[in-house]
Each structure stands twice: as C-alpha cells, then as structure tokens.
Amino acid sequence: MKKLLPLSIVKMSGAGNTFALIDARKNSNWHDVEKTLGKSRAEFAKLVCDPVLGLSTDGFLLIEDGAEGFDYNWDFYNSDGSTAEMCGNAARCAARFCYEYLGRPAEAASLRFRTGAGLVTANVLGDDEVRVQMPPARFVKEVIELLTHSRGLQKFALVNTGVPHLVQKIKNLSDSVELKEMAREARSHADLKPAGANVTFYAENSQGHIDAVTFERGVEDFTLACGTGAVAAAYVYSALSSQKHVKVQMPGGLLSVDFEGGVSPLMTGGAVFVGEFKYNLEVVG
Incomplete structure (x- = not known):
C-alpha cells in the first residue's frame, strides 16, 4: 500500500546557489511526514535535490525551533546527502524564509541561527538583500x-x-x-x-x-x-x-x-524566492 505525502518545500536562490527549505519546527507537519518516510534526512536530501525527482537544488535546509538564545536551529545537507557546518548563501536564504514564511516580525533587528559552525546572525535589509555575520575567518x-x-x-x-x-x-x-x-x-x-x-x-x-x-x-x-x-x-x-x-x-x-x-566578516547579497512546491513523495507504508 502506498501513501501520498504532500510536503511544502520552498526553493530559494542566493546568488544562483539554490536551496530547498522546509519548516521543521515542532508545530509543522514535517515530523509526521518524517516518521513515515523510512529514509534518513541525508537520503531525503539527495531525493529533494535531485534534478529529476526533486527540485534540482545545491542543498537542503531544515529550519527547527531555536534554543539557548538562538532563534532557530538549522540542519543543512549538500545535494549528495553530506553535511556542511556552514553555508553563507543558505544563511541569507534562511533569513528571508524565516521572516516571510515563519511569521518573524519585520521590525526585528536580527535573526540568530545555530549552525554546525556556531552562531550565525542575519539581518534582512530589504530589496532582497540580506547581511550575514559569518563565523570568524x-x-x-x-x-x-x-x-x-x-x-x-x-x-x-x-x-x-x-x-x-x-x-x-x-x-x-x-x-x-x-x-x-x-x-x-x-x-x-x-x-x-x-x-x-x-x-x-x-x-x-x-x-x-x-x-x-x-x-x-x-x-x-x-x-x-x-x-x-x-x-x-x-x-x-x-x-x-x-x-x-x-x-x-x-x-x-x-x-x-x-x-x-x-x-567575523559581514557578507551581503541577494536572496530570492524561486517557488513554493507541494512535493508528493510516495513511500511504502
């Protein structure tokens, strides 16, 4: 028996570097979907990023509830399912995604993300521009x-x-x-x-x-x-x-x-929305 699992995924581009983003907070439907997948997040990342069966992106990013002073935690995967501690273009996309999809108030000064490289702070400047305080170089x-x-x-x-x-x-x-x-x-x-x-x-x-x-x-x-x-x-x-x-x-x-x-350098660049997709994944139940 097969089940059809529609999942909302947003595709974004940071200077041509493309990402698939998912709201993976506790109140989202991601956790119910994840339990049914029968796949690890790394395996799912490869599927979502695939140019034929997925959204043809360079990376896959799950935005989770923050803790210990962070606004959000993130879980990032490359298109081959490997992980990366940090991605500056993904950070800019994540910031706009959180502001415009997760109800972050526009007047907030900054967003604090917990990444594999530690704290990353991002500011949405308007006109698609986002400034990110990167980890120390x-x-x-x-x-x-x-x-x-x-x-x-x-x-x-x-x-x-x-x-x-x-x-x-x-x-x-x-x-x-x-x-x-x-x-x-x-x-x-x-x-x-x-x-x-x-x-x-x-x-x-x-x-x-x-x-x-x-x-x-x-x-x-x-x-x-x-x-x-x-x-x-x-x-x-x-x-x-x-x-x-x-x-x-x-x-x-x-x-x-x-x-x-x-x-800790500041990097500024564009982050644009490509589209929102209802991704239907058929899995064996």
Missing part, C-alpha cells in the same frame, strides 16, 4: 603545497570561514575551467583527510573587487556562488591588499564582504 595554513597528478605541485592558502577552503589566486577567472580537474584532486587530497576542503579560485578585477568561483564539496563541481568561498577569497585578498571592503563577483551574482569589524 582564519588561516589554517597561509601556504600549503599539494601534489596533484594533473597540475603538479600547487600552492594554496588554507582558510576556514566556517568550512575549509583552499584558496588560489589566478590571473583570469576563465582559467578556472582548465583547473577543474586539479580542483577535483585537491578537494579530496590525502593531506586534507578526512574532511577535504572546498577549492576557491579568485582573480583581481580592480582595486577592492575580485572575481571568484568555488568547487564545492558535496556538489563536486563549480557552483554559481558559494558564500563561504566568497569570504575565503576576500579574506586572502584582504590580507594581501589591506582592503577591508571587498566586492566578490561570482558566476551567479555579486557579494560584498566587510572586514571592518574584525575577524
């Missing part, structure tokens, strides 16, 4: 050398912006196309086990303005945008140039990163 290693089959010995900066990023400066961002196989190798390099790292390339466009793209864990490809990648690239660029305000153009859109306040 830091160098794990200012220079790390990795031997790759496709490109030989490569030098990166290893940065943590909530998740690890290998950052490499290149002459033109178009060169990243030819570096894709190298990025794939570096992403899961033996020297970075067990977690590996995202790989972010950047090129200076003009003073205070860089172009960047990230090869993301869990997606296993370049994505249109990566919030933590934008911050990682801006952090390395800022350290070399002393620029405190950095504009980061990613393939999917423009992000602004501000280091004026210290090690």
Whole structure:
C-alpha cells in the first residue's frame, strides 16, 4: 500500500546557489511526514535535490525551533546527502524564509541561527538583500603545497570561514575551467583527510573587487556562488591588499564582504524566492 505525502518545500536562490527549505519546527507537519518516510534526512536530501525527482537544488535546509538564545536551529545537507557546518548563501536564504514564511516580525533587528559552525546572525535589509555575520575567518595554513597528478605541485592558502577552503589566486577567472580537474584532486587530497576542503579560485578585477568561483564539496563541481568561498577569497585578498571592503563577483551574482569589524566578516547579497512546491513523495507504508 502506498501513501501520498504532500510536503511544502520552498526553493530559494542566493546568488544562483539554490536551496530547498522546509519548516521543521515542532508545530509543522514535517515530523509526521518524517516518521513515515523510512529514509534518513541525508537520503531525503539527495531525493529533494535531485534534478529529476526533486527540485534540482545545491542543498537542503531544515529550519527547527531555536534554543539557548538562538532563534532557530538549522540542519543543512549538500545535494549528495553530506553535511556542511556552514553555508553563507543558505544563511541569507534562511533569513528571508524565516521572516516571510515563519511569521518573524519585520521590525526585528536580527535573526540568530545555530549552525554546525556556531552562531550565525542575519539581518534582512530589504530589496532582497540580506547581511550575514559569518563565523570568524582564519588561516589554517597561509601556504600549503599539494601534489596533484594533473597540475603538479600547487600552492594554496588554507582558510576556514566556517568550512575549509583552499584558496588560489589566478590571473583570469576563465582559467578556472582548465583547473577543474586539479580542483577535483585537491578537494579530496590525502593531506586534507578526512574532511577535504572546498577549492576557491579568485582573480583581481580592480582595486577592492575580485572575481571568484568555488568547487564545492558535496556538489563536486563549480557552483554559481558559494558564500563561504566568497569570504575565503576576500579574506586572502584582504590580507594581501589591506582592503577591508571587498566586492566578490561570482558566476551567479555579486557579494560584498566587510572586514571592518574584525575577524567575523559581514557578507551581503541577494536572496530570492524561486517557488513554493507541494512535493508528493510516495513511500511504502
């Protein structure tokens, strides 16, 4: 016997980085649905993100009731079912979702999310813009050398912006196309086990303005945008140039990163609603 389980899922885009979001608070119907699924959240994430059977998104995010001073907890999954401690573009989408779908009063100054990387604070600014206070950025290693089959010995900066990023400066961002196989190798390099790292390339466009793209864990490809990648690239660029305000153009859109306040950077960018879907999942009862 099969049961039809309609579930409301919202698809959003943060600079072209797409996410499926679910209201998973105690008073929602998610928990009744979850009991019937017969699937783990990781398995369900892969289904929801699937380009054929799902919503074709880069990630899956469940918004849960907050506790201990947090407004909300979140449970985040990449499209392959793996987890990530933090995602800056998802944080912006989550903030607009909470304001407009969960009844958060518009006059509230900020939202406090509990993530795998700790506290993330977000402010909805209007005109689709959201500012997120990211986790502290830091160098794990200012220079790390990795031997790759496709490109030989490569030098990166290893940065943590909530998740690890290998950052490499290149002459033109178009060169990243030819570096894709190298990025794939570096992403899961033996020297970075067990977690590996995202790989972010950047090129200076003009003073205070860089172009960047990230090869993301869990997606296993370049994505249109990566919030933590934008911050990682801006952090390395800022350290070399002393620029405190950095504009980061990613393939999917423009992000602004501000280091004026210290090690916890502010990232600002768009977060837009793509659509609300009644997702019908047939499971064996």
